[in-house]
Amino acid sequence: MRKEELEEKRNKYLMPCYAHYFKDTLLIERGEGQYLYDNAGKRYLDCFAGVAVVNCGHAHPYITEKASEQMQYLVHISSLMLTSPMVLLAEKLAELTPGKLNRSFFCNSGAEAIEGATALVKAYTDNHQFIALRSSFHGRTLMALSLTAQQSWRGKGPYAPGVVFVANPYCYRCAFKLSYPSCGLACAEDVERAITTCTNGEVAAFIAEPIQGNGGVIVPPKEYFKTVSEIVHRYGGLFLDDDVQCGFGRAGEWFGIQNFDVEPDVMTLGKGIANGLPLGAFISTEEISRAFKPGQHFSTFGGNPVNCAAGLATIEVLKRENLIANSRQVGNLFLARLKELQEKHKSVGEVRGMGLIIGIELVKNKKTKEPYPQGLLQILEFAREKGLLLGKAGPLGNVIRITPPLCFTAENVEEACQIVDAGLREIEKGL
Ligand SMILES: Cc1ncc(COP(=O)(O)O)c(C=O)c1O
Known part of the structure; x- marks a missing residue:
């Protein structure tokens, strides 16, 4: 046409x-x-x-072959029955992800991963308050948008309650008009001030992208996440790493957060993990994963065998090439x-x-x-x-x-x- x-x-x-x-x-x-x-x-x-x-790369022949091969056997059955690609992909992710992250849940997109991960974090901590960064982008579903601090994405609301936004570690336009490193990482310290002034002193999680993508490719100072993660842990909260955009090699490591010498408690993935087929995931430690009881979370297409076969092939290609x-x-x-x-x-x-x-x-x-x-x-x-x-x-x-x-x-x-x-x-x- x-x-x-x-x-x-x-x-x-x-x-x-x-x-x-x-x-x-x-x-x-x-x-x-x-x-x-x-x-x-x-x-x-x-x-x-x-x-x-x-x-x-576009139309990668091996990934196409593996996804098409899977299509000839089974396209969809839902996670209510066992299929092998999603289990094998979860095993690979447990091997690749940093620290104790070893339990995966599969869904269709980055935003859906954020929805699931935040629900899991709330269930684990029994708290609903989040600290997020200005200029963040986490997706366009209600919770994801409630954690997104960019005027162009926000409509009239109302949004989920309990989100407190702090200055992002954006040295070029520092919110505190300071310079790194003499600033003493004022932006990280501000997280503690936000917890002690804007919450009841307990938080569910601090959520951030390792490098804000949509927010203008903002690269934080090396020690930023370690400092913030320690602060949040002190108040009973978790560090939720949104690696949807930086993950799967984009930032020079398997996951963007591996550039920052810190281990997240929960990680979200999307975008690159099946090289263009719609696949999202959130991954947590064994202990946190148990906060969702069997049957408590579900996604009709999540863990789809075709997309998971593409995910497995993507990992092979990233390694082999x-x-x-x-x-x-x-x-x-x-x-x-x-x-x-x-x-x-x-x-x-x-x-x-x-x-x-x-x-x-x-x-x-x-x-x-x-x-x-x-x-x-x-x-x-x-x-x-x-x-x-x-x-x-x-x-x-x-x-x-x-x-x-x-x-x-x-x-x-x-x-x-x-x-x-x-x-x-x-x-x-x-x-
Ligand atoms: C860091 C980050 N998180 C979440 C999302 C949402 O992903 P999706 O568009 O697949 O829902 C995006 C998308 O751009 C993103 O960059």
Whole structure:
């Protein structure tokens, strides 16, 4: 079907809330590795990966083979009967996840994982109060949205009670106007102040993404989570790590939180764990998992054999193709090249990231740090014309989000940086 006809049908039948990137609709027909192809056959280098999902690359032949093979035997039976892929995947996750995390529950998405994990935490602690970070993003279901602190995602409410938001560890725009490390990690200390002033002194959990993705690729100081986790434990609460976006190799380790020298009590996963098939999970320690009695939690499609077979194949591919080490190495190269562009360009306030989750914060002026959201929209369009797909992030709408498939190469980095360099020159004409 022609693009114009599809657009007409889209305008008639899809809800208007669908907001496609780009003024001229991009119709993608095919993907392979780190490349996408539109309806005219034009090739794009993908720095977006379907919002940080397709970590092993588009249409990976082995994952496709394993998922299709499973489809020939059994597509769905529900977790009310035993199937092997979900059990085997839970075993693998117990091996891979840090610390004592060893019990998995499977669902369909990141938001559903957050709903389940927060319910489990409430059942375990017998408390409903959460500490969450400003600029967080945890999904669009009620509890997930109640823990999300970005105006653009929040509607009129009402939201779940008991959520207290604290300043995020965002050194570039520190809420306390301090600098790291002389700040003494004031943002972490503020968690204790929040507990002692905004709660009854007991909490269910502190929840955070290891690196805020949608919130603008915010990388906390190394010791942040350890400090906060100790504080929360002192008040009887748990540390709930939302690794939906950073997990499965994106931040240069199996899980983003492994960059921070701390063990979470509960972890949520989604996005990359089945390389594009819808699969979410939450994982806890043995003891915490027992807070849900048999039959207390359920998801019709959760643990679906096809998606779990894809999850198992994803783990195999990440290992066999060394994609996590690649994410670290190529990510370091990407960061270094982009930092050179930061030196050279007046519109680049900061480049930050870990592995292959990288943000470029655009400003109109480096001294005042006035955000430059118009520049972001312009550079996304410019890059698309040149065959490069970038993402956007940040509550101020001014962060280029770079989350390519983890098979990205040094040559891809060079190609992407040349286009970003030229794009920055373009958007700086208006400054
Ligand atoms: C950190 C984080 N948590 C949760 C979610 C929600 O996941 P989903 O869109 O699959 O519901 C997202 C999605 O972007 C996310 O980035």
